[in-house]
Amino acid sequence: MIKVNNVTKSFDGRVVLDDVSVTFEPGRTNLIIGSSGSGKTVLLKAIVGLHDIDSGEIWFENILFSKLDFRSRKRIRQEMGMLFQGSALFDSLSVEANVRFPLDMFSDMSYRQKSERVDFCLERVNLTGANKLFPSELSGGMKKRAAIARAIALNPKYLFCDEPNSGLDPITAILIDNLIKEITEEFQITTLVNTHDMNSVMEIGEKVVFISEGVKCWEGTRKDILNSDCKLLNDFVFANSLAKQLKSNTENNSEI
């Protein structure tokens, strides 16, 4: 479980996160949604410690992560996996070497055990046979899958995904979403996904947190979204005309 208590963060005097409190539960796909520039990436990076917070607390189980120094954080970070928006695969390494990297750094496995683990991870994300390819030779979807394979190599307890399906076509995006959900359930990981894609929300959002201008405005399940009375959330969710029409149809049907 990850607990965020009254977190505030500002850059050059501009408040980007304002007193945000939320709890993310294990074994579930937790989504942080919001429009571009709403502060969701800052929140995600603050949770993992890539941004230091101005005030508040971030707990991983019963460890106050936000107050730990660099060395103490390292141990917990080995229990985290992260999928970055641009995948962040190491350009100079092959797919196999990318997935092997955390194992080389932090595990005592033999070469053979590591190879087996790499093969397992690549197979799990349907990238069998791509071992020797370099990131520049991969499509956007393959890069995301390779990055997920690297993120799960050390059997993490926490998985963080920053806009996992940005730049992907709708079908590949759904594949990536489902892969994240399956992995979350299979390994009982606490997963946080940062997105503004409503398809993702409806596909995998077991718990959804809506952020607007650095403030947490709403939280609930994907089913609750449709019946929410939060205006900012409704404006965000039903932004396009098709969604608006669906919403009005739903309301009309319920009235009848």
Added chain:
Amino acid sequence: MLKFLHEFGNYLILIGKVFSRPESYRVYYRQTMREFITLGLNSTGIVIIISVFMGAVITLQTAYNTENPIYPAYLIGLGTRDSIILEFSSTVVALILAGKVGSNITSEIGTMRVTEQIDALEMMGVNSASFLILPKIIATVVFNPFLTLISIVVGVAGGWIAGIGAGVITSSQYVYGIQYAFIPYYIVYSLIKTVFFAFIITTVSAYHGYFVRGGSLEVGRASTKAVVYSSILILLTNVILTQLLLS
């Protein structure tokens, strides 16, 4: 002044992070070997080419500027030797490497920064500063003295070829000149300077890459800044070390 102190403070903090215990000696060793090739071996060609031509030019210029019967011809060899050992093979080669190696380091680390690869390392619990910069420092500090020695040998040979080819000196006069009044300490002096210059090139370039923000345009700007600052620092350090080591 405040900005300079802020930058210098950040530089020192980064250097502090670089020299910390590696997470995995085996991975660091592999990375260091890679850097030996990228930053060291791959610079050998340019150092040889430049040294040959510089040695040749120094010999010819010395010969045409000392066309006086009072000066013995072997002074051309002596002048070439001392110019190459004292200044060219350490300082001028360092300035050239600041351009080649320095911009390479800044753009590599800078690109890793803007594409979140450094964040990915930090997320895994890897000390990114140490992992990315320490192997480069080791590679350049260890390998650049060899480049200096190669440059000295090739530069003196280039002078010999040009001198004989242009007919400004005989082979025996040149060989006598490069042996005349030889002070071995000059080699040590040159190598000490090279080690300092290698450290400056690597750390200043890495600093500019590590703290870059933005996109490819900013990475390009950072590379230019890294080369300029490295060059200025090399020249300044050259003055200080010369005073300390030769006075």
